[in-house]
Amino acid sequence: MTKQYAVGLMSGTSVDGIDAALVTIEGSGTNTKVELVHFVTTSFSPDLKERIFQAMSENQSTSALICSLNFELGEVFANAVKQVCKEAHIPLDKLSFIGSHGQTIYHQPFQTKDTFPSTLQIGEPSIIAYHTKTKVVSNFRSMDMAAGGEGAPLVPYSDYLLYRSNSHGRALQNIGGIGNVTVLPKKPSLQNVFAFDTGPGNMVIDGLCERLQGIPFDKGGMIASKGMVHDTLAQNWLEWESDFFNKTPPKSTGREMFGEVFVNKIIQENHHLANEDLIATATYLTALSIANAYKKFVFPTHDIYEVIVAGGGSFNRTLLHWLRELLPHQEVKVQEDIGFSSEAKEAVAFALLANETLNGNPGNVPNATGASEPVILGSITPCPVKK
Numbered sequence: 150m151t152k153q154y155a156v157g158l159m160s161g162t163s164v165d166g167i168d169a170a171l172v173t174i175e176g177s178g179t180n181t182k183v184e185l186v187h188f189v190t191t192s193f194s195p196d197l198k199e200r201i202f203q204a205m206s207e208n209q210s211t212s213a214l215i216c217s218l219n220f221e222l223g224e225v226f227a228n229a230v231k232q233v234c235k236e237a238h239i240p241l242d243k244l245s246f247i248g249s250h251g252q253t254i255y256h257q258p259f260q261t262k263d264t265f266p267s268t269l270q271i272g273e274p275s276i277i278a279y280h281t282k283t284k285v286v287s288n289f290r291s292m293d294m295a296a297g298g299e300g301a302p303l304v305p306y307s308d309y310l311l312y313r314s315n316s317h318g319r320a321l322q323n324i325g326g327i328g329n330v331t332v333l334p335k336k337p338s339l340q341n342v343f344a345f346d347t348g349p350g351n352m353v354i355d356g357l358c359e360r361l362q363g364i365p366f367d368k369g370g371m372i373a374s375k376g377m378v379h380d381t382l383a384q385n386w387l388e389w390e391s392d393f394f395n396k397t398p399p400k401s402t403g404r405e406m407f408g409e410v411f412v413n414k415i416i417q418e419n420h421h422l423a424n425e426d427l428i429a430t431a432t433y434l435t436a437l438s439i440a441n442a443y444k445k446f447v448f449p450t451h452d453i454y455e456v457i458v459a460g461g462g463s464f465n466r467t468l469l470h471w472l473r474e475l476l477p478h479q480e481v482k483v484q485e486d487i488g489f490s491s492e493a494k495e496a497v498a499f500a501l502l503a504n505e506t507l508n509g510n511p512g513n514v515p516n517a518t519g520a521s522e523p524v525i526l527g528s529i530t531p532c533p534v535k536k
């Protein structure tokens with residue numbers, strides 16, 4: 150088995166920037182060994198961030214904007230690859246491949262009266278490949294959808310490879326823009342791993358911070374820690390999307406459900422509450438949606454000893470406090486407690502998924518996405534020059 154350098158790129162639903170993880174990787178499937186060499190998060194400029202949100206918005210988006218952003222983001226992703234390699238003193242020509250998730254612009258996993266089941270991640274792989282002179286694997290979600298899946302979540306495959314335990318059941322909870330969990334039973338197999346989106350991660354908290362305080366997020370959960378939680382209000386807000394919360398997994402969601410419209414409704418209906426009370430209640434809402442999801446869909450059938458939190462939400466101490474209160478029988482840890490990085494997890498996963506694609510292995514977990522079978526994910530864009 151040869152050790153290769155690879156970069157995983159993730160730009161998530163929070164639109165806070167690009168996560169780039171430089172890893173070494175060897176082997177494939179259950180023999181994969183992956184090590185994080187270096188990690189960077191590069192922020193989007195405020196103007197670019199605004200245009201990405203505009204492209205996602207059903208009222209403001211245009212085809213010209215999406216077309217142009219696709220190429221612009223390709224360059225921004227290529228720059229993130231260059232930066233992570235430069236900081237680690239690894240020359241670009243040592244890179245074997247890049248796994249790029251892209252920026253989700255729209256995710257509609259179901260047939261509706263106007264739309265076909267579909268998902269769109271942009272950030273043109275040819276531009277990334279050209280500027281880095283490296284092969285790129287991208288467009289990971291489409292093949293799973295072709296096989297009848299929701300195209301998300303995909304990280305469960307990497308969770309299975311990296312975090313399975315022979316001694317106890319684990320829940321790996323990501324709290325990014327959206328919250329999603331991978332359930333790894335004790336001594337798991339790919340057949341009994343399952344996963345689903347639990348609901349909002351930081352998306353509602355961030356939306357309120359932006360609208361009420363003019364700041365992108367609640368650092369450390371400080372604002373929420375000063376506010377008062379109105380728990381019946383949080384229960385009511387969850388009721389607005391009760392179809393999603395009651396649905397049996399597999400299921401996935403996004404900004405279409407917990408973005409602008411959800412946040413606007415909270416603000417419109419609660420003028421009388423102080424800003425910190427609204428942010429505190431939204432923080433509780435995320436914790437409650439996670440705990441409710443476990444009580445409904447995980448605990449009845451699975452013995453879970455520990456919950457390991459990743460993603461930006463793991464830095465929100467108030468959110469973790471509520472999660473621990475609501476899950477008194479589990480140990481709620483963060484990735485760092487078990488020797489991994491909370492921030493790099495998803496970017497590492499896309500390097501690992503690209504490696505599976507290049508080795509001809511499926512990368513979806515049908516119990517997580519609802520696909521009819523395991524399929525090889527992604528599109529491969531070759532290195533544009535002979536190396």
Ligand SMILES: Nc1ncnc2c1ncn2[C@@H]1O[C@H](COP(=O)(O)OP(=O)(O)OP(=O)(O)O)[C@@H](O)[C@H]1O
Nearest residue numbers: 161162163325326327351366368369460461462464
């Ligand atoms: N120090 C911090 N304190 C509190 N919250 C934080 C902190 N750092 C990051 N966050 C939160 O985490 C979010 C980013 O998380 P992350 O990068 O995991 O999301 P993402 O990958 O964009 O989303 P997803 O996983 O849904 O695609 C920020 O928008 C913010 O809400």
Ligand SMILES: CC(=O)N[C@H]1[C@@H]2OC[C@@H](O2)[C@@H](O)[C@@H]1O[C@H](C)C(=O)O
Nearest residue numbers: 162253256301302303304327329401
């Ligand atoms: C369509 C899309 O981009 N979904 C994201 C989002 O962010 C978290 C959650 O919703 C998850 O379903 C998914 O991302 C991770 C990386 C996944 O596929 O596992």
